[in-house]
Each structure stands twice: as C-alpha cells, then as structure tokens.
Amino acid sequence: MAEPLIELKGVSKAFGSRVVLDRIDLTLYRGDALGIIGPSGTGKSTILRIIAGLDVPDEGEIFVQGRQRLGSIDDVPDSIGIGLVFQQSALFDSLTVEENVGFYLLRHSKLSRQRIRALVNEKLEMVGLADIGDRYPAQLSGGMRKRVSFARAIIADPDNPKDRPEVLLYDEPTAGLDPIASTVLEDVIRQLQCVNVGCSSYAIVTHQESTVRRAVDRLVFLYEGKIQWEGSAQEVQTTDHPMIRQFASGSTEGPIHATG
Numbered sequence: 001m002a003e004p005l006i007e008l009k010g011v012s013k014a015f016g017s018r019v020v021l022d023r024i025d026l027t028l029y030r031g032d033a034l035g036i037i038g039p040s041g042t043g044k045s046t047i048l049r050i051i052a053g054l055d056v057p058d059e060g061e062i063f064v065q066g067r068q069r070l071g072s073i074d075d076v077p078d079s080i081g082i083g084l085v086f087q088q089s090a091l092f093d094s095l096t097v098e099e100n101v102g103f104y105l106l107r108h109s110k111l112s113r114q115r116i117r118a119l120v121n122e123k124l125e126m127v128g129l130a131d132i133g134d135r136y137p138a139q140l141s142g143g144m145r146k147r148v149s150f151a152r153a154i155i156a157d158p159d160n161p162k163d164r165p166e167v168l169l170y171d172e173p174t175a176g177l178d179p180i181a182s183t184v185l186e187d188v189i190r191q192l193q194c195v196n197v198g199c200s201s202y203a204i205v206t207h208q209e210s211t212v213r214r215a216v217d218r219l220v221f222l223y224e225g226k227i228q229w230e231g232s233a234q235e236v237q238t239t240d241h242p243m244i245r246q247f248a249s250g251s252t253e254g255p256i257h258a259t260g
C-alpha cells in the first residue's frame with residue numbers, strides 16, 4: 001500500500017454563508033496522479049489551497065506524512081515540499097521570459113547566471129517554447145504566457161533537493177490551450193512525476209478530458225461540497241453514475257444543476 005502523504009479528514013470550508021466543502025475525506029498517496037473534477041465553483045481550487053496550506057479549513061484535520069498540520073504553511077512548515085501551480089499566469093511584464101522563468105533562482109540560489117540560463121532553457125524546451133527567452137510577456141499569446149508561467153513554476157535548484165516539491169498541485173494547467181500545447185504540458189506533468197525522484201505525487205484540477213486521459217490515474221468528482229464519486233481515469237468513461245454521465249455529456253438534464 002502506498003504511503004499517504006497528505007490526508008484531509010472531515011475538512012469543511014465556508015465562505016460567508018456558503019458551505020463549499022462539507023466534511024471531505026481525501027488522501028494523496030506517494031506516486032499519486034489524482035484528478036479533481038466537478039462543476040465550476042464546487043471548491044476544487046479551494047481543496048488545492050487547503051492541501052498547499054494557503055487556506056485553513058473551518059473544521060477537520062490535515063495530516064502530512066502522518067503528522068497533523070496545525071494552522072497554515074506560515075505557522076508551521078510541512079515536512080515535505082508542496083508546490084502549487086496557479087490557474088492564472090502572473091508574469092512580470094517588465095522582465096523578459098528568461099528573467100521571469102529564472103526569477104526565483106536569480107534571487108534565492110547560489111547558481112551562476114550561466115547555469116540558471118541553461119535551466120531556464122531546459123524548462124522552456126520542456127513546455128515547447130525554446131528560443132523565446134529574450135521576448136517580453138506582452139509579445140506572447142495567452143497560451144504561451146500560461147506555458148511560461150508553468151515553466152517558472154517547475155524550475156528548481158538542482159543543488160538543493162529540498163527546493164523541489166514532493167507534491168505538485170496543478171490548477172487547470174491546460175485550460176485555454178490548444179490540443180497540442182495541452183499534450184505537451186500533460187507529458188511534462190507525467191515526466192516530472194516519473195523522472196524526478198523528489199516530485200512523485202500530484203493532484204490536478206481540470207475540466208479537460210484529454211488531461212484526465214493522459215495525466216490522471218485516479219479521480220474524485222466534487223459536487224455540493226462532497227466527493228460524490230471516486231474511480232480510475234478509465235472508469236470515468238464507463239461508470240453509470242448519473243452525475244458522471246451527465247457531466248461527461250454536458251447535458252443540462254440530470255442531478256447536477258447548472259450554476260451561474
């Protein structure tokens with residue numbers, strides 16, 4: 001049995017009077033490629049923020065490698081690194097792509113500029129954007145900016161293994177990308193899981209069928225604050241669970257109510 005890295009037990013979260021998560025139990029195991037799916041506004045990003053320690057639940061417990069986390073990441077650092085790849089790509093407009101991707105290493109590592117440049121180029125190549133290091137964000141398409149911010153999120157100091165998160169959380173990494181660019185990122189996500197020893201598990205929030213197919217092994221379906229269904233990425237195609245069938249077909253008829 002794989003080692004549980006992060007466990008949410010009875011986790012609830014409300015914003016004002018709106019209960020977004022209602023006593024959720026969810027475990028992320030070592031080696032997991034977990035997909036979190038569900039209609040918009042059902043709390044998928046909130047779960048990622050709670051796992052990352054950026055948000056604190058109103059109720060429930062969180063265990064990281066069996067040890068209870070008390071408070072947020074600012075209160076007590078976790079025993080493992082957890083990285084969150086945000087949904088929105090916030091690049092610095094006044095910096096080049098190379099400076100954006102190398103931003104963290106330029107400020108926080110002892111690596112030479114030359115080494116950082118090589119690492120930046122490697123990451124840009126991984127996301128299919130070689131040779132754009134000297135451009136500025138304004139000169140890129142929205143999809144390119146998204147891939148640059150992805151490259152920035154996965155760069156780490158190779159001389160400092162602690163710098164590389166063991167758990168990566170992806171919030172809609174392929175949203176708005178064309179099918180080929182999506183495939184490139186889905187492959188990178190898998191590659192990071194398999195190649196880098198320290199980066200063995202991830203959870204990914206997605207609405208893209210191709211991302212579920214290519215980058216996910218296990219899935220949970222979230223609706224009305226609860227995990228309504230759990231299964232493998234293959235089972236999502238075959239299950240007769242009415243919510244999954246409705247969600248997969250995009251029908252407005254069924255147990256899921258369209259929200260604004």
Ligand SMILES: Nc1ncnc2c1ncn2[C@@H]1O[C@H](COP(=O)(O)OP(=O)(O)OP(=O)(O)O)[C@@H](O)[C@H]1O
Nearest residue numbers: 015016020038039040041042043044045046047205
């Ligand atoms: N900081 C906050 N303050 C108030 N409400 C919030 C906050 N964060 C999230 N919410 C609300 O909580 C609900 C769940 O948001 P969340 O972003 O987790 O949903 P989601 O499932 O990731 O949605 P989507 O698929 O559209 O990205 C939404 O109704 C949202 O408006």
